Amino acid sequence: MPRPQALRCVLCGKTFEPAADMYTCPACGPDGTLDVIYDLETLKARVTRQTFSETKDHSLWRYSAILPVENERNIPRLQVGWTPLYEAPATASEYGVGSLFIKDDGRNPTASFKDRASAVGVAKALDAGKNVVSCASTGNAASSLAGFTAVAGLESVIFVPESAPVAKVAQLLVYGARVVLVKGDYADTFDLAAAAIEHWGWYNRNCAINPYLVEGKKTAALEIAEQMNWDVPDRVIIAVGDGCCISGLYKGFSDLYELGLIDCIPVITGVQAEGAQPICKAVQSGAERVEFGPAETLADSISVGAPRNWAKALRSVRNTNGAMVAVSDQEILAAIPQLARATGVFAEPAAAAAFAGFTKMARDGFLEADERVVVVVTGNGLKDIAGARRSVGEPLTVEPSLEKLVSLFDAN
Numbered sequence: 001m002p003r004p005q006a007l008r009c010v011l012c013g014k015t016f017e018p019a020a021d022m023y024t025c026p027a028c029g030p031d032g033t034l035d036v037i038y039d040l041e042t043l044k045a046r047v048t049r050q051t052f053s054e055t056k057d058h059s060l061w062r063y064s065a066i067l068p069v070e071n072e073r074n075i076p077r078l079q080v081g082w083t084p085l086y087e088a089p090a091t092a093s094e095y096g097v098g099s100l101f102i103k104d105d106g107r108n109p110t111a112s113f114k115d116r117a118s119a120v121g122v123a124k125a126l127d128a129g130k131n132v133v134s135c136a137s138t139g140n141a142a143s144s145l146a147g148f149t150a151v152a153g154l155e156s157v158i159f160v161p162e163s164a165p166v167a168k169v170a171q172l173l174v175y176g177a178r179v180v181l182v183k184g185d186y187a188d189t190f191d192l193a194a195a196a197i198e199h200w201g202w203y204n205r206n207c208a209i210n211p212y213l214v215e216g217k218k219t220a221a222l223e224i225a226e227q228m229n230w231d232v233p234d235r236v237i238i239a240v241g242d243g244c245c246i247s248g249l250y251k252g253f254s255d256l257y258e259l260g261l262i263d264c265i266p267v268i269t270g271v272q273a274e275g276a277q278p279i280c281k282a283v284q285s286g287a288e289r290v291e292f293g294p295a296e297t298l299a300d301s302i303s304v305g306a307p308r309n310w311a312k313a314l315r316s317v318r319n320t321n322g323a324m325v326a327v328s329d330q331e332i333l334a335a336i337p338q339l340a341r342a343t344g345v346f347a348e349p350a351a352a353a354a355f356a357g358f359t360k361m362a363r364d365g366f367l368e369a370d371e372r373v374v375v376v377v378t379g380n381g382l383k384d385i386a387g388a389r390r391s392v393g394e395p396l397t398v399e400p401s402l403e404k405l406v407s408l409f410d411a412n
Helices: 049-053 060-066 089-095 115-127 140-152 166-174 186-200 211-217 219-227 244-258 278-285 310-318 329-343 349-363 381-390 402-411
Strands: 006-009 034-037 085-087 099-104 132-136 155-161 178-182 235-239 267-273 323-327 372-377
Touching (some): 085 219, 089 349, 099 219, 140 155, 155 186, 211 244, 235 244, 244 267, 278 310, 329 381, 349 372
Parallel strands (some): 155 178, 235 267, 235 372
Antiparallel strands (some): 006 034
């Protein structure tokens, strides 16, 4: 399997040897996140549209030629990726765009987009000879890591805010993770995890720190391009928390463009909650850096006031003439049943935020009538049942009597 050629700082541009424990730029510190660089010129001869069409592996590992895992034996035994891309013509017509597609990443093994990163992260931990993998998470990355370390026979130590949804914490415990509930927000949780990882020498699965994790997330872009027969959409919309998922999309499309497999890179658009929109504010104000602050939103997976991968996120939007939009919690809740009833895709609040952003942009006249749009749904609605219940009314209750049922239906 291929070895990355180098790691390159997104801020200063310096390159480094791709060591397993090389996480951020020594000169730029934690803000200096790194890109994984491949010899794409050499790879052009063996990475073609035809090679992909002939690949029988319908998982993210069909793209192993441009992934950083060195030993094929370390690939976890879980089916990740090649998630459905559904076209929604009625919804496209309703909102006045040329076409709309929904990428349902809630179909991954632990029901979230984060499985793409965990699959690569666990393989890299094994490449590095590590036995314990750790991360901080608002929920999805945590449950994903727990599942993949369990399959790989590794230990996981996972830090989550005490407010994390019960369903996500339950997943962690079922998979056998050592779970630490932190009395604080995501920023507090991240800082404690970082200190613990350094103290004990665990492998760092934090996607905003570890450059190899974004490589897993980029496979969503590779799939979108291939599933659309290499005719990429005009715009891709995704919810944004730490900035890793949106960065993954940009990296994937960029790699494909440099390989000559696509003709252009789609406009990358991010959606944040109004109560947690530091990247959105930076984009809209033209700021060079993101200002950290508190976060408050029911969409726990994007409840991030201190996004660690801010530099890559800003680049993803600005290099594609993209945009950021903020949506309210009420708009997020409304999007959950709307998306489900229109497309059959049940999204958790953070994932539904992307669809809420799409509808808001369409209503505000931001989207063109001929635009081809992909909305990436990053997590299944069963991840946060409490959030889903808040988005809909109460069920009817009736005694086991047809007469009572008829009366109840007549009244409602």
